[in-house]
Amino acid sequence: xxxxxxxxxxxxxxxxxxxxxxxxxxxxxxxxxxxxxxxxxxxxxxxxxxxxxxxxxxxxxxxxxxxxxxxxxxxxxxxxxxxxxxxxxxxxxxxxxxxxxxxxxxxxxxxxxxxxxxxxxxxxxxxxxxxxxxxxxxxxxxxxxxxxxxxxxxxxxxxxxxxxxxxxxxxxxxxxxxxxxxxxxxxxxxxxxxxxxxxxxxxxxxxxxxxxxxxxxxxxxxxxxxxxxxxxxxxxxxxxxxxxxxxxxxxxxxxxxxxxxxxxxxxxxxxxxxxxxxxxxxxxxxxxxxxxxxxxxxxxxxxxxxxxxxxxxxxxxxxxxxxxxxxxxxxxxxxxxxxxxxxxxxxxxxxxxxxxxxxxxxxxxxxxxxxxxxxxxxxxxxxxxxxxxxxxxxxxxxxxxxxxxxxxxxxxxxxxxxxxxxxxxxxxxxxxxxxxxxxxxxxxxxxxxxxxxxxxxxxxxxxxxxxxxxxxxxxxxxxxxxxxxxxxxxxxxxxxxxxxxxxx
Ligand SMILES: Cc1cc2nc3c(=O)[nH]c(=O)nc-3n(C[C@H](O)[C@H](O)[C@H](O)COP(=O)(O)OP(=O)(O)OC[C@H]3O[C@@H](n4cnc5c(N)ncnc54)[C@H](O)[C@@H]3O)c2cc1C
Numbered sequence: 001x002x003x004x005x006x007x008x009x010x011x012x013x014x015x016x017x018x019x020x021x022x023x024x025x026x027x028x029x030x031x032x033x034x035x036x037x038x039x040x041x042x043x044x045x046x047x048x049x050x051x052x053x054x055x056x057x058x059x060x061x062x063x064x065x066x067x068x069x070x071x072x073x074x075x076x077x078x079x080x081x082x083x084x085x086x087x088x089x090x091x092x093x094x095x096x097x098x099x100x101x102x103x104x105x106x107x108x109x110x111x112x113x114x115x116x117x118x119x120x121x122x123x124x125x126x127x128x129x130x131x132x133x134x135x136x137x138x139x140x141x142x143x144x145x146x147x148x149x150x151x152x153x154x155x156x157x158x159x160x161x162x163x164x165x166x167x168x169x170x171x172x173x174x175x176x177x178x179x180x181x182x183x184x185x186x187x188x189x190x191x192x193x194x195x196x197x198x199x200x201x202x203x204x205x206x207x208x209x210x211x212x213x214x215x216x217x218x219x220x221x222x223x224x225x226x227x228x229x230x231x232x233x234x235x236x237x238x239x240x241x242x243x244x245x246x247x248x249x250x251x252x253x254x255x256x257x258x259x260x261x262x263x264x265x266x267x268x269x270x271x272x273x274x275x276x277x278x279x280x281x282x283x284x285x286x287x288x289x290x291x292x293x294x295x296x297x298x299x300x301x302x303x304x305x306x307x308x309x310x311x312x313x314x315x316x317x318x319x320x321x322x323x324x325x326x327x328x329x330x331x332x333x334x335x336x337x338x339x340x341x342x343x344x345x346x347x348x349x350x351x352x353x354x355x356x357x358x359x360x361x362x363x364x365x366x367x368x369x370x371x372x373x374x375x376x377x378x379x380x381x382x383x384x385x386x387x388x389x390x391x392x393x394x395x396x397x398x399x400x401x402x403x404x405x406x407x408x409x410x411x412x413x414x415x416x417x418x419x420x421x422x423x424x425x426x427x428x429x430x431x432x433x434x435x436x437x438x439x440x441x442x443x444x445x446x447x448x449x450x451x452x453x454x455x456x457x458x459x460x461x462x463x464x465x466x467x468x469x470x471x472x473x474x475x476x477x478x479x480x481x482x483x484x485x486x487x488x489x490x491x492x493x494x495x496x497x498x499x500x501x502x503x504x
Contacts, residue, residue, distance in 0.1 A: 006052070006067050013049040014074040020044060021078060027209055028079055029351050033201045035161040035211030044082055045117050049075065053094035058110040065247075066305040072250030073301065077258045080360045081209045083251045085119075088157045088210075091244040093120030093166055097186060099310045100227035100236055105186055109164060120164040123153035123215065124237075130155075131373055134234065138169040139178055140185070142223060149185055149219045152199075155367075159213040160198040163190055166227070167217060168237065182233040186225045193220040206359030235315045242314040242321035245368055246307070249300035252328040255361065256297050259335040260290040262353060263342050277342065286338045288459060293331040295460035298452065299443035300324050319381050320403055323436035324443075326374040329364035336361045375432030376425055382435050383421055383428070392418045398438060407441035410461065414468050417476070430475045437464055437471070 020043040021027055027040055036044075052071050054060020063071070068090060076083025097109055097120075112118040129136045138151025149169050156165065165187045170178040187194045201213040229236035264287060267277035277283045304324070308314065314321065336357035340347040347354030365371045382397065391397040395416040398408035408415060415438070419431070441464045447457045 006061060006063055007070070009047075009052075009061065010049075010067070010071050010074050013047050013071065014078060016047050017044060017075060017078045017082060020046075025351070028081060028356065029208070031204070031208040032211065033203065035158065036209040040209075041119070041161070042117055044085070048114060048117075049086060050089050050094065050113055053090040053098070054110050054113060055098060058106060059114055060110060064305075065308045065310075069247060069250035069301050069305055069308075072247065073254040073257075076251040076254030078254075080251065080255045080357065081207050083254055084157065084207065085210060087244070087247065087251050088121050088162075089113075089119055091247045092122035092157075092240070093162075093164065095243065095310050096122075096166055096184070096227060096236075096240045099239075100184070100229065101186065102224045102226070102228060104222075104224040108188075109186065112163065116163075118163040119158055119161060120166070121156050121158040121162040122166045122240075123156040123217075124168050125155045126152055127154055127214070131370055133168075134180075134182065136168060136170060136182070137178070138167065138217065139172050140169045140183065141172045145223050147185060147221050147223055147226065149187070149217055149221060151217050152214065153217060154214040155202070155212050156215060157210050157212065159211045159215060160201065161211050164188055165196060167196075167219075168233075182237055184227040184233060184236060185219075185221055186227070187217070187219050187221055188225075195219050206356065206362065230313070238318070239313055239315045241368065242317040243308050243310070245321040245325035246300075246304040246314070246317070248325055248364065248368065249297055249304050249328055252332050252364075253294070253297040253301050255332055255357070256290070256293045256335045258353070259339045259357060260287070260294050263287055263290055263339050266339075266343050283342065286342060289463060290335055290338060291456060292460040292463035293335050295447070295452075295456045296440050296444050296464070297328055297331060299447050299460075300328055300440060302447060302450070302452075303443040319378060320439055322369060322374040323378050323432075323439040325368060326365075326371040326378075326433075327436050327440045329361070329371060332361040332364055333358070372429055375429045375436060377432070378436050379428040379432035383419065383431075386419065387421055394419055394434075398435070404435075404438045404442050406445040407438040410445070411438065411441070411465060411468055414465070414472055417472070424480060426480075427475060427478060430471060430478070434468060434471050434475065437468055440464075 024040060024043060027036060027044070049071055051061045052063035052067055054062065056062035072083055072087055075086050094113070097106065124133050124136070126136050126138060138149065138153060140147050140149040149167060151169060153167065166184050167187050168182050168184050170182060173179055187196060189196050195218045197216050199214045199216050201211060204212055227236060267283055267287065270277045307317070336354070340354040340358050343352065343354045346352060349355055386397045393416060395408055395412050398404040398415065423431070441461060444457060444460050444464070448454070
């Protein structure tokens with residue numbers, strides 16, 4: 001591959017995408033059931049941006065974690081859908097192949113990506129097993145040098161469009177039960193025996209250019225297609241998912257920066273009541289919150305660039321990966337909602353970025369670990385460690401935890417309280433949000449060590465401080481409200497006479 005400065009290559013890819021989206025706006029505005037037509041996919045991938053995820057020794061550009069994040073940011077600024085497409089190919093397919101794939105398979109895969117614009121994806125989720133993915137039923141048996149993999153998977157990003165898939169499954173043991181561990185295989189859909197057929201395409205709410213659906217897998221694949229874990233398949237999957245969750249910060253930053261720029265441009269130009277929207281205090285408040293999201297997601301990228309190289313084992317990074325993923329994706333959706341509010345009715349058009357951004361950002365809070373579950377796991381992790389080392393006070397514990405030391409000190413007054421170790425899950429979700437905010441505040445603190453604009457960091461920490469205060473007061477005050485099972489009984493207001501009747 002021709003040698004070129006990687007930063008300028010990323011800029012070129014961004015400009016090429018901007019031009020493609022101007023010339024072919026249907027890339028973003030048409031809801032393609034079966035995904036983007038191949039000729040439009042080729043417009044997007046014309047400069048081979050995925051070469052940044054392919055090692056130089058195989059003809060790629062072999063970028064670093066920093067370059068890959070920068071690419072995701074630049075592309076997602078132009079289009080969150082295309083950004084996610086890059087993320088799926090890079091973080092969920094090419095990087096795991098690069099790290100765990102067997103040499104026999106790599107050359108074919110990389111050649112196909114570089115010369116035939118092939119695409120890849122990851123299938124974990126099954127109709128009956130989403131959050132509970134480790135109970136998956138897709139199974140395999142090995143016969144000689146081949147593996148027979150069978151099962152049903154759904155919601156794999158790029159369903160029907162990707163040529164290569166990493167598919168997860170469990171081995172059938174001699175007693176016909178499924179092994180506890182998970183194995184991962186590369187399936188090449190273009191090979192006749194490696195069958196993945198699409199039983200149904202799903203009508204989706206947003207992310208129009210990415211096809212989703214239900215896949216039936218019945219594939220006979222060479223044993224060399226198995227990804228080789230260092231220890232167990234579950235750990236391999238954790239390493240893969242933690243890296244991907246952290247790398248979402250690149251997509252999130254590009255998206256949030258776009259929301260911020262769109263909001264500022266709109267509010268400067270729109271006059272209401274004789275003055276620019278920018279002159280209204282509530283509008284300024286919204287923009288300052290968008291700026292805080294921009295700063296915090298920049299800090300996440302800054303952290304992720306340092307730790308997420310494929311050479312690093314991220315199996316044990318659950319706390320920071322789950323915290324960053326949930327805070328980031330909540331910020332993405334909040335930023336989109338804010339832009340839609342500021343743009344008014346104009347934003348509620350399918351051909352306007354604000355309305356699209358709301359639906360496009362929403363599933364980020366669901367996939368790669370539902371945020372409710374992620375927050376609850378963050379709290380569980382910390383509560384377990386605190387219990388074990390006999391801490392009761394949240395500040396005392398977080399102050400000595402490397403991931404939160406600076407933030408804990410800064411917010412000592414609000415977080416210095418004793419925890420209830422037997423709290424219900426809803427309280428643990430709230431606690432998880434508080435801890436996750438503190439972890440991302442700590443990333444933000446690290447920006448003080450760089451030349452990143454200090455005012456932005458000050459403001460972001462101020463915003464986090466306000467959010468923490470409100471979350472902690474809600475945690476302390478919350479009373480358990482239980483679900484009323486028979487809520488349809490005696491609950492129709494029309495059956496009851498008003499207590500006051502206005503006489504006109
Ligand atoms: C746009 C999009 C893209 C996707 N891309 C991919 C992909 O590329 N590859 C892939 O394999 N999958 C993908 N998925 C699937 C996604 O990862 C799953 O949807 C997700 O894991 C949740 O599984 P589920 O939908 O079965 O929901 P469920 O597991 O039924 O959970 C639904 C909700 O129940 C609640 N819940 C569940 N468990 C708990 C718990 N323990 N505690 C408290 N609350 C709980 C949460 O609110 C959760 O959001 C994608 C999904 C979407 C929408």
